[in-house]
Amino acid sequence: MKRPPRPDYVLRQAWLLVRASPWLAAVSSLTIALALALVGVFAMVLFNASQLLHDLGRSLTLTVYLRENALDTDIAAVQAKVRTHAGVKGVRVLTADQDRTRNTKLLPAELLQGLDEAAIPGQPVIEVDLNADLGSRADVDTLSAWCKSLKAVQSVEDAEFGAEKLRLLFAFVEIARTIGLVLTFVLLASAMFFVFSTIRLSVFSRKEEIEILALVGATPVFIRVPFLVEGVLQGLCGSLLAAGLLGLLHLELLGLIRDVHMLNLSATLLPPGMIVWLVLGGPLVGLAAAAVSVGRYLKV
Amino acid sequence: MIQLYHVSKRYPNGCDALNDVTLRIREGEFVFLTGASGAGKSTLLRLLLVMERATEGQILIGGRNIHVLRDSSVPFLRRNIGVVFQDFRLIKNRTVFENVAIALEIMGLGRKEIERRVNQLLEGLRLIQRAHSPVTDLSGGEQQRVAIARALVNEPAILLADEPTGNLDPELGHDIMQLLIDINRRGTTVAVATHDAYMIEHYGLRTLVLHKGKLLEDRPRVSVRPGQDVRPPPSPLVYGSPLAMQPPVAAAESSLASAADPDAVEAP
Numbered sequence: 001m002k003r004p005p006r007p008d009y010v011l012r013q014a015w016l017l018v019r020a021s022p023w024l025a026a027v028s029s030l031t032i033a034l035a036l037a038l039v040g041v042f043a044m045v046l047f048n049a050s051q052l053l054h055d056l057g058r059s060l061t062l063t064v065y066l067r068e069n070a071l072d073t074d075i076a077a078v079q080a081k082v083r084t085h086a087g088v089k090g091v092r093v094l095t096a097d098q099d100r101t102r103n104t105k106l107l108p109a110e111l112l113q114g115l116d117e118a119a120i121p122g123q124p125v126i127e128v129d130l131n132a133d134l135g136s137r138a139d140v141d142t143l144s145a146w147c148k149s150l151k152a153v154q155s156v157e158d159a160e161f162g163a164e165k166l167r168l169l170f171a172f173v174e175i176a177r178t179i180g181l182v183l184t185f186v187l188l189a190s191a192m193f194f195v196f197s198t199i200r201l202s203v204f205s206r207k208e209e210i211e212i213l214a215l216v217g218a219t220p221v222f223i224r225v226p227f228l229v230e231g232v233l234q235g236l237c238g239s240l241l242a243a244g245l246l247g248l249l250h251l252e253l254l255g256l257i258r259d260v261h262m263l264n265l266s267a268t269l270l271p272p273g274m275i276v277w278l279v280l281g282g283p284l285v286g287l288a289a290a291a292v293s294v295g296r297y298l299k300v
Numbered sequence: 301m302i303q304l305y306h307v308s309k310r311y312p313n314g315c316d317a318l319n320d321v322t323l324r325i326r327e328g329e330f331v332f333l334t335g336a337s338g339a340g341k342s343t344l345l346r347l348l349l350v351m352e353r354a355t356e357g358q359i360l361i362g363g364r365n366i367h368v369l370r371d372s373s374v375p376f377l378r379r380n381i382g383v384v385f386q387d388f389r390l391i392k393n394r395t396v397f398e399n400v401a402i403a404l405e406i407m408g409l410g411r412k413e414i415e416r417r418v419n420q421l422l423e424g425l426r427l428i429q430r431a432h433s434p435v436t437d438l439s440g441g442e443q444q445r446v447a448i449a450r451a452l453v454n455e456p457a458i459l460l461a462d463e464p465t466g467n468l469d470p471e472l473g474h475d476i477m478q479l480l481i482d483i484n485r486r487g488t489t490v491a492v493a494t495h496d497a498y499m500i501e502h503y504g505l506r507t508l509v510l511h512k513g514k515l516l517e518d519r520p521r522v523s524v525r526p527g528q529d530v531r532p533p534p535s536p537l538v539y540g541s542p543l544a545m546q547p548p549v550a551a552a553e554s555s556l557a558s559a560a561d562p563d564a565v566e567a568p
């Protein structure tokens with residue numbers, strides 16, 4: 001007869017273990033909650049930053065400035081070269097006159113007063129609408145390289161798409177990711193250590209009980225499972241706390257976005273997969289730490 | 301039921317606790333295990349429970365050689381052997397009910413079934429009123445009855461007791477002994493380690509005498525029916541209790557069962 005322990009028995013015993021040292025359990029749960037909340041915050045920031053960068057990449061404009069003396073054939077050649085690139089959505093050509101008119105519109109009227117038409121700069125321009133898939137700084141570099149190859153053309157004076165700004169944004173995201181990873185690692189490690197220590201104390205305090213259980217014929221699984229569930233319960237509390245904290249933050253942020261409407265953040269501040277991981281994360285961390293502790297200290 | 305062939309036990313510190321012991325305890329028998337302190341009584345019981353492994357020799361329980369028993373099978377062997385200690389070994393922060401129920405919880409039985417069986421037994425042992433008290437609130441004699449209830453609740457074929465009366469005053473000790481004898485009358489093989497010479501004399505049951513790890517003497521049961529004069533009738537403790545109406549199921553079902561032993565202590 002090899003039946004598993006009854007779930008209600010295991011849960012009750014695990015709950016009694018938690019209750020026997022409520023402060024330790026609380027500290028363990030809090031550190032797990034803190035670690036997970038931090039993961040959540042960084043995930044939020046990074047998720048939205050990369051959304052933003054993707055959006056930027058989808059509506060990117062590359063401007064190719066041609067020399068004033070460029071001939072129509074030169075312009076056509078550059079245009080043809082540009083079109084060979086993947087991700088080009090549209091190409092607009094502005095003659096020198098059209099460019100001048102546009103620049104005129106851009107300048108304030110009082111500045112234009114008494115100004116000679118010819119003094120306003122104007123040169124043939126090709127505006128390229130790009131749909132670039134910007135995932136990392138390397139993608140910006142690839143685009144930059146192509147931009148450079150355009151600049152190498154004789155009739156092209158300059159070509160640019162704001163690469164520097166994009167690089168800076170990516171650098172910020174990378175720094176945030178590194179800080180997030182390090183902090184998460186440190187906090188998760190300390191959370192695991194807290195759970196590990198709590199379970200170890202639990203095992204020591206139940207030394208006699210463990211011996212008795214073994215003597216009356218309990219299997220090692222039967223003896224161990226309540227301690228593992230104790231770890232899972234601590235993790236679950238941590239997860240729920242973290243979820244609560246992130247939920248509040250989420251509401252705050254959504255409110256803020258509604259106020260400052262120009263921010264182009266997606267309505268789901270967290271990817272759904274991440275939410276699942278945050279909820280599962282606590283119990284998993286608790287289980288892992290408890291398993292290490294039980295494996296080391298619970299000998300039957 | 302229990303057979304030892306040239307069993308020796310040397311502890312890691314070099315102490316020879318048992319030395320070439322050969323003996324046989326038949327199903328349904330009641331034996332005392334006696335000898336001076338350090339003679340090896342507890343060691344013998346520990347070997348039967350596989351709390352220790354014999355250094356040499358073979359031990360058969362219900363025909364199974366426990367020398368070759370895998371560690372993972374030990375819990376299942378222990379479920380067929382109830383055990384009672386001098387210091388009771390109850391779980392301190394649990395109630396009487398929970399302490400007895402644990403022997404069934406480990407088998408994964410359902411809540412209802414456990415309640416039924418534990419309450420029935422506690423009733424028979426006059427412990428039902430204390431069922432939901434913490435065990436530490438009970439007197440020594442009551443605690444030992446709880447320990448016996450735990451040992452019996454899954455109806456094992458064998459009951460081992462290591463100085464079960466050692467911590468009790470003589471009167472309570474007598475009660476406990478009477479209970480063990482009643483249990484034996486219902487078919488359970490019982491072995492009791494004790495150095496209480498008076499007790500051994502009083503009951504006149506088969507007695508194995510150990511001396512410095514050797515089996516010195518195997519005194520058979522006093523052949524004149526001792527129950528008539530020496531022993532009082534079955535105590536009201538368990539008489540008429542559910543135990544009396546049901547033969548030990550575990551003994552009947554388990555692989556440990558074999559032919560009934562003629563030497564069993566008969567009810568008068």
Ligand SMILES: Nc1ncnc2c1ncn2[C@@H]1O[C@H](COP(=O)(O)OP(=O)(O)OP(=O)(O)O)[C@@H](O)[C@H]1O
Nearest residue numbers: 311313315316317336337338339340341342343344
């Ligand atoms: N775990 C152990 N490690 C080393 N030696 C032990 C251990 N347990 C018992 N011994 C030794 O083995 C011998 C037999 O001990 P055991 O406990 O079996 O005696 P006993 O007959 O039960 O004695 P008592 O009547 O005092 O309970 C003793 O000399 C004891 O010192």
Ligand SMILES: [Mg+2]
Nearest residue numbers: 341342343462
């Ligand atoms: Mg002893």
